[in-house]
Amino acid sequence: MSNPEDSPVRESPVPMSECGAALAIEQVPDRWTWLILREMLYGVSRFADIQADIGIPKSVLSGRLAQIVENGLAKKKAYRDGSSRTRHAYVLTQKGRELAPVILALMQWGDKHIKNGESALELTDKRSGNPVKIGIVPKGGALPLRWLHFAPARQDNEGKS
Amino acid sequence: MSNPEDSPVRESPVPMSECGAALAIEQVPDRWTWLILREMLYGVSRFADIQADIGIPKSVLSGRLAQIVENGLAKKKAYRDGSSRTRHAYVLTQKGRELAPVILALMQWGDKHIKNGESALELTDKRSGNPVKIGIVPKGGALPLRWLHFAPARQDNEGKS
DNA sequence: AGAGCAGAGTTCAAATGTCAAACCCAGAAG
DNA sequence: CTTCTGGGTTTGACATTTGAACTCTGCTCT
Structure with a gap:
């Protein structure tokens, strides 16, 4: 017999x-997609710039961008850079921008466990200027994404006592 | 002319x-690795269980597990389940466990943007029992990972006022 | 002790994805 | 109307993924 159905559906909690x-x-299935979103979070928005920064082959980049746009994480907009020719920018949508905590949490983890604590980016509260991080908060206690500001950290320590 | 150098070293900030x-x-380069870590976070630790839960081919699973262990995110330990035969469990190390905020932030994002707000997991502060989430906090203001507790959410709303 | 079985893993061919370089195309400059 | 350049697509060699079949090991049952 050995009914294949007899185990009590041992399965992941969710x-x-x-x-x-x-x-x-x-929606973010691979390395490249993460890296592209990281770039966009940093404000890099042009095809060639993204390509150069992360070293992705053009063919792969165009596929990934299409998929990112299709998933609604970013949208492609044409814009006119002064007198220059029409260019395209890929900019995060709200949905995409809200991945920031994920990417920043990843960054924090990498800084801690791979870079032994030195982080290349400094997160602050845009209003108070105080440093912030991604972490576990009582519901309702998190600062809104709007207030988040990030800038490359300086080697020397900022006026932290 | 249009000197190609005239933009101020346009490059990713970091x-x-x-x-x-x-x-x-x-260290977490693909979909499968994320899913495996998610399983481990949930406490699923056996090869066959992980395989069944996430539907990964065995060959890929053994490769990914090796890589996860090699990166120090989990370790393999043999254990004896009562009178049963020796089994192996893959359990997260501290380093691996500290990816929890990343995975949970991802989950929150998915719950919000894909599942339209209904989350399958409820995060609480183990001591107070109050609900928590992953978010932006003033440095030093985050609850320690130790205090985090998660359980499958119930459909009906818990006594939230 | 010997047979059987289950968990964990390896091997293999076919399908799929990645890479780098070459090619294309539209619009602005000349 | 030619050239240049950003933003791609195509090409073909190479690598990885898949899923099915196979192996190995060590309990458990008789």
Whole structure:
């Protein structure tokens, strides 16, 4: 016999199809996509710039960008840079911008565990100027994304006591 | 003329080799690795269980697990489940466990943008029982990972006022 | 002790994805 | 109307992924 159905559906606490994380991963499925979003978060928006920064082959970049746009994480907009020719920029949508905590959490993790604590980016509260980080907060206690400001950290320590 | 140098070194604010995020992505480079870590976060630790939950081919799973162990995100330990035969468990190391905020931030994002707000997992502060989330906090204001507790959310709303 | 079985993993061919370099195309400058 | 350049697509060699079949090991049952 050995009915294949007899085990009590031992399964992850949250099945894939209902897990926000699993669904999110579908939209950011690989290394390149993460790196592209990181660039956009930094404000880099042009095809050639992204390509140069992260070293992605053009063919792959155009595919990934299409997929990112299709998922609504960014949109492509033509713009006119002064007297120059029409250019395209890929800019994050609200949905895409809200991935910032994920990317920044990843960055914090990398800074801590791979770079032994030195971080290349300094996160601050845009209003108070105080340093911030990504972490666990009582619900309602998080600062809104709007207030987040980031700038390359300086080697020497800023007036932190 | 249009000197190609006239833009002020347009480059990602933080070059790849110094960016914690980019380095972190090297250690969690693909979809499967994320899903495996998600499983481990949930406490699923056995090869066959992970395989069944996320639907990964065995060959790929064994490769990814090796890589995860090599990167120090998890370690493999044999254990004896009561009278049963020896089994192996892959359990997160401290380094791996500290990816929790990343994965949970991803989950929050997925819940919000893909599942339209209904989350399958409820995060709480283990001591107070109050709900928590991942977000931007003044430095030093985050709750320690130890205090984080998560359980499958119930459909009906918990006594939130 | 010997047979069987389950978990964990390896091997293999076919399908798919990646890379780098070459090619294309539209619009602005000349 | 030619050239240049940003933003691609195509090409073909190479690498990885998949899924099915196979192996190995060490319990468990008789």
